[in-house]
Amino acid sequence: MSTPARILLADDHALVRRGVRLILDQEPDLTVVAEAADGAEAVQLVRSLDLDLVVLDIAMPRMTGLQAAREITRRTSHGDPPRMLMLSMHDNEQYFFESLKVGASGYVLKSAADEDLVGACRAALRGEAFVYPGAMSPLVRDYLDRMRRGERVPETVLTEREDEVLKLIAEGSSSKEIAAALTISVKTVERHRANILAKLGMRDRTQLTRYAIRAGLIEP
Amino acid sequence: MGLFWKVGLINGAVLVAAAALLVLGPFSVSRRPVMSEVVVLGVGLLAMLVVNALLLRSSLGPVDRVVREMATVDPLHPTDRLATPRSAPGRQLVAGFNAMVDRLQDERSASNAKALAAQEAERHRIAQELHDEVGQRLTVVLLGLKRAEQRAPAELAADLALLRETTREGLDDVRRVARQLRPGVLEDLGLASALASLTTDFAQHSGAQVRRVVTPGLPPLPPDTELVLYRVAQEALTNAARHAGATSVELSLTRVGDRVALVVADDGHGFDVRREGAGLRGMRERARLASGELTVTSDPSGTTVRLEVPVTAS
Numbered sequence: 001m002s003t004p005a006r007i008l009l010a011d012d013h014a015l016v017r018r019g020v021r022l023i024l025d026q027e028p029d030l031t032v033v034a035e036a037a038d039g040a041e042a043v044q045l046v047r048s049l050d051l052d053l054v055v056l057d058i059a060m061p062r063m064t065g066l067q068a069a070r071e072i073t074r075r076t077s078h079g080d081p082p083r084m085l086m087l088s089m090h091d092n093e094q095y096f097f098e099s100l101k102v103g104a105s106g107y108v109l110k111s112a113a114d115e116d117l118v119g120a121c122r123a124a125l126r127g128e129a130f131v132y133p134g135a136m137s138p139l140v141r142d143y144l145d146r147m148r149r150g151e152r153v154p155e156t157v158l159t160e161r162e163d164e165v166l167k168l169i170a171e172g173s174s175s176k177e178i179a180a181a182l183t184i185s186v187k188t189v190e191r192h193r194a195n196i197l198a199k200l201g202m203r204d205r206t207q208l209t210r211y212a213i214r215a216g217l218i219e220p
Numbered sequence: 221m222g223l224f225w226k227v228g229l230i231n232g233a234v235l236v237a238a239a240a241l242l243v244l245g246p247f248s249v250s251r252r253p254v255m256s257e258v259v260v261l262g263v264g265l266l267a268m269l270v271v272n273a274l275l276l277r278s279s280l281g282p283v284d285r286v287v288r289e290m291a292t293v294d295p296l297h298p299t300d301r302l303a304t305p306r307s308a309p310g311r312q313l314v315a316g317f318n319a320m321v322d323r324l325q326d327e328r329s330a331s332n333a334k335a336l337a338a339q340e341a342e343r344h345r346i347a348q349e350l351h352d353e354v355g356q357r358l359t360v361v362l363l364g365l366k367r368a369e370q371r372a373p374a375e376l377a378a379d380l381a382l383l384r385e386t387t388r389e390g391l392d393d394v395r396r397v398a399r400q401l402r403p404g405v406l407e408d409l410g411l412a413s414a415l416a417s418l419t420t421d422f423a424q425h426s427g428a429q430v431r432r433v434v435t436p437g438l439p440p441l442p443p444d445t446e447l448v449l450y451r452v453a454q455e456a457l458t459n460a461a462r463h464a465g466a467t468s469v470e471l472s473l474t475r476v477g478d479r480v481a482l483v484v485a486d487d488g489h490g491f492d493v494r495r496e497g498a499g500l501r502g503m504r505e506r507a508r509l510a511s512g513e514l515t516v517t518s519d520p521s522g523t524t525v526r527l528e529v530p531v532t533a534s
Binding site: 013015016018019020022023026058059064066089090091092093094095097098110111112113114137138172216217218219 | 432
């Protein structure tokens with residue numbers, strides 16, 4: 001590991017910022033170099049700092065996280081924009097799809113931030129998408145629907161276990177419920193989930209967005 | 221002719237006829253009336269009463285009927301009004317009564333609309349507070365517990381893990397309640413996303429097939445109108461799943477001239493639209509808020525709820 005990834009943290013609640021910062025700074029490969037209290041400030045800071053990742057809260061005054069992400073994607077004319085991750089209270093797949101649309105690589109629920117945030121940051125830094133678990137069910141259900149109708153779907157060879165996990169995801173089960181149903185650990189379920197996404201061709205942001213548009217889950 | 225004049229004239233005519241008969245007819249009453257005279261007088265009086273009663277019945281009868289019918293009218297049902305009788309006094313009464321019922325309905329709808337708006341505003345405020353205050357604080361606790369757990373001695377870590385799970389559940393509860401109070405997605409992402417999320421949720425919970433058609437590039441609508449469309453769609457879907465036992469539902473939002481039309485059609489077993497329940501009444505009142513027009517058709521093969529709102533509604 002060379003230098004830790006440089007992160008900007010934007011959330012209007014100072015104590016939440018502090019909590020998130022402590023979690024991230026604890027990891028040797030991540031370091032929070034700046035904080036912003038709203039979207040507009042985040043956009044300003046992105047222009048003046050050299051960053052690898054921006055973590056944006058969705059609900060912020062002045063400029064929401066989604067607006068800020070759109071602005072950051074739009075304004076970065078030279079070079080690649082930093083990767084972005086949305087942090088949100090809303091357990092709703094529409095926010096996730098909207099986040100993809102405005103250029104973010106992932107969506108982390110605040111109530112799962114203690115478990116998911118570090119992993120999501122690393123996935124985003126690797127250039128992969130972090131699929132918020134709540135969005136898995138509609139994505140996978142659409143895949144199954146199309147397979148049932150005999151439409152062309154990406155060539156996939158899922159293992160038997162992955163197939164079981166896929167069906168449970170489609171029914172809307174959470175990782176914990178799937179783990180209990182199949183008597184495996186939550187970690188294993190999450191590994192299966194990542195493998196399924198990769199095999200269905202939804203590994204990165206662009207692929208995922210394309211898939212969601214084709215599935216009619218978001219407007220183009 | 222007014223009711224007073226009609227009754228006055230009928231009575232007058234009968235009295236005049238009786239007086240004329242007494243003057244011109246072969247009748248006389250002695251100073252000490254004899255039996256035969258009393259009988260003739262009695263018969264005459266009886267005839268006069270009968271004629272008067274018959275005449276009055278024909279003109280006052282419709283009024284009585286109207287009064288009886290008044291008791292059964294439902295003021296909230298816009299088509300449930302008294303039929304206008306042919307004769308004049310009844311007609312006036314019916315016209316007056318119907319006008320009053322209309323006014324009653326207008327006033328009632330207006331105050332219901334006001335109550336609905338107040339309720340939405342209050343829900344909005346509470347949902348916001350839950351998200352911005354309670355939710356954020358619980359997030360701080362959750363993250364703090366995670367960090368404490370990592371640094372705590374092993375015998376404490378298990379306790380902290382339990383607390384952390386409880387905090388997470390608390391946070392989930394807060395979010396769920398806030399979402400029921402007010403769909404944040406509508407405000408943040410707009411009507412199309414809100415309807416998408418509504419139908420996805422509906423498909424997941426009811427097991428029914430849902431087809432959603434939202435024309436891209438719909439004109440922007442005022443937030444209040446969007447909320448009305450959203451709530452009507454929500455109510456229609458709830459009815460389809462809960463009461464009609466539908467297995468397939470189609471929801472569409474399209475532009476029709478200078479109006480936007482929301483249509484929710486299901487294949488459930490329908491209901492009698494004349495017996496308007498609280499749900500349908502609520503939809504009608506919400507439609508009023510957006511100056512919209514709600515039509516509901518239902519037969520045993522399905523129900524269609526259609527709401528059209530003007531694009532320029534403010």
